[in-house]
Amino acid sequence: MMSLTLVELANRSGVSSSHLGRIERGERFPSARILQRMAKPLGFEENELFALAGYLSASSPRLAEEGPSYIGGRLDPYVAKVLSQEPVDVQRAVIGILSLLKSIARGMTKE
């Protein structure tokens, strides 16, 4: 692989050359976001780089084919998309509301 200067890598990754220099010298440890931005310019897949950095365990398996299907359930893609456009605290509030409605429903069935 052709080696890149810090400035070239900075241009391609959007990470400042001063920070890349510090990472290279071991003065800073890159966060996951920085690694994510560095991966392609360096010729890595993101999860490869994450594993190298210790952010992903070596034992972590590949994702299931169906995408985000979780233990016991699957999230509707439309719902996921709409919710993802909202701020995180709104998303959390939605869960709170759902819990509230469920407990109201449970209270109603106890009568």
Next chain:
Amino acid sequence: MMSLTLVELANRSGVSSSHLGRIERGERFPSARILQRMAKPLGFEENELFALAGYLSASSPRLAEEGPSYIGGRLDPYVAKVLSQEPVDVQRAVIGILSLLKSIARGMTKE
């Protein structure tokens, strides 16, 4: 799924309950290391959680097209997980409730 208290999740993950509370309320965004520690107690694979948090891109290998990283937004992993345990019509109803609340809020800000 049995829901965990913050204290229980803290014990299983090694992350403090006060920090978990802040993450849950949207006051802090968890770093990759924190997500790594939270994954198994929450019933996720690490890379699932990373993808949900936006640390791994949708273009990362083995993530479905419907992956949770959407244009302009990110879906909270806890929200995604909790909702995925519900039937699809409940998930859709949640969106309806959210729309209703937003229109109520818009009506209030017009005063």
Next chain:
DNA sequence: ATCATAATTCGCCAAATGGCAAAAGTCAAA
């Protein structure tokens, strides 16, 4: 209502990251 316990939230601060701008270093051309 009170009390004890558990859970959650908050104030605060240390630690770490990451970028700006300047300083220092490198190198080839003149």
Next chain:
DNA sequence: TTTGACTTTTGCCATTTGGCGAATTATGAT
């Protein structure tokens, strides 16, 4: 040797995270 262009490093500071310990809230028993 000097100069200019380019690269790398450094000083500094804003921002963010994450944990401690205290305060507050919630809950169930009495």
